[in-house]
Amino acid sequence: MSETASAVPALDLEHFLPYRLSVLSNTVSTALAGAYARRFGLSIPQWRVIAVLARAPGLSAATVAERTAMDKVAVSRALAGLVRSGRVRRALARSDRRRSVLTLTARGRDVYTRIVPYALEYERRLLSELAPSEQSLFNIVLTRLQRRAGLLGPVGAARV
Amino acid sequence: MSETASAVPALDLEHFLPYRLSVLSNTVSTALAGAYARRFGLSIPQWRVIAVLARAPGLSAATVAERTAMDKVAVSRALAGLVRSGRVRRALARSDRRRSVLTLTARGRDVYTRIVPYALEYERRLLSELAPSEQSLFNIVLTRLQRRAGLLGPVGAARV
DNA sequence: CCAGGTTAGTTACAATTGTAACTATAATCC
DNA sequence: GGATTATAGTTACAATTGTAACTAACCTGG
Numbered sequence A, B: 001m002s003e004t005a006s007a008v009p010a011l012d013l014e015h016f017l018p019y020r021l022s023v024l025s026n027t028v029s030t031a032l033a034g035a036y037a038r039r040f041g042l043s044i045p046q047w048r049v050i051a052v053l054a055r056a057p058g059l060s061a062a063t064v065a066e067r068t069a070m071d072k073v074a075v076s077r078a079l080a081g082l083v084r085s086g087r088v089r090r091a092l093a094r095s096d097r098r099r100s101v102l103t104l105t106a107r108g109r110d111v112y113t114r115i116v117p118y119a120l121e122y123e124r125r126l127l128s129e130l131a132p133s134e135q136s137l138f139n140i141v142l143t144r145l146q147r148r149a150g151l152l153g154p155v156g157a158a159r160v
Numbered sequence C: 001c002c003a004g005g006t007t008a009g010t011t012a013c014a015a016t017t018g019t020a021a022c023t024a025t026a027a028t029c030c
Numbered sequence D: 001g002g003a004t005t006a007t008a009g010t011t012a013c014a015a016t017t018g019t020a021a022c023t024a025a026c027c028t029g030g
Helices: A017-040 A044-055 A061-068 A072-084 A106-127 A132-152 B017-040 B044-055 B061-068 B072-084 B106-127 B132-152
Strands: A088-092 A100-104 B088-092 B100-104
Touching (some): A017 A044, A017 A106, A017 B017, A017 B106, A017 B132, A044 A072, A044 A088, A044 A100, A044 A106, A061 A072, A061 A100, A100 A106, A106 B132, A132 B106, B017 B044, B017 B106, B044 B061, B044 B072, B044 B088, B044 B106, B061 B072, B061 B100, B072 B088, B100 B106
Antiparallel strands (some): A088 A100, B088 B100
């Protein structure tokens, strides 16, 4: 009864979800980024752009930004590197010459086909100790949390 | 049968766990960082240091680094700001004058007691649509993934 | 007890990332 | 159809973060 007995509930960092998500994401990203960089000379933003263009060729930079959850400046920078290294071809849209039409070159597709097995293998090993039912629930929860986090927005933001 | 029918499995970014973790972590961190900055003038590294020192006063910087999953430089920078703003007191350990002994000042404790309700409320709202059983499985899985990710280490790292 | 190595923490510098202003096209609306 | 506003993307600059070198204090073996 002599301590700083305020009514504030305890918050232990190690049990705080935002902290735990950040640490896990960081661990995973660092591992992958190292592999991408060492083996393919690719940054994570560049890898994201390649992954999206491999599945959906012809997108504009803005659409790539949407699909990679990056802002347009990050996409622009990633593209600059990819075009320079001959992995992405950039043309202009006939109907709108502001917009670019992005496609992987043969070398770009080659990087994708070589990187995918590594990426999937890492993911597989990460999940390998979870039961299938745990994996699928985890996936569902992750999706729901993402939607929820998007809705919550900035904490205590003025509701203007 | 006319497509680029290589044997490479598909990888859609939006289903790739590392990507999804990164996006979620980012959404959550951005929301919290905004709130911490606006309301308390605190960065996330500074918040982490405060959270740890509130629960375990007297730690050294190296121990704070361990417990916050930050490197010693990040801790040093966060501490510089916190000491400057009078939220952390830094003394030297009697037995080892390299080591510092870090404690929150009254103002530091005050920040903690004011920020905790926000942080917990955000976490609560984030999780509010999950059933308790989902929450607890999610927690368990998160813990296991973190351990597993730590073990896996850099992808394809040379096993020297 | 002192030379060589180690550890705690900081400082200096490089690279990455975020923010804002800019350029060029295109769409709109008198 | 020309001024006005909006959009795609880049460039320039500021802030953050990571990496490496450094300083000061401690430890250890001979």
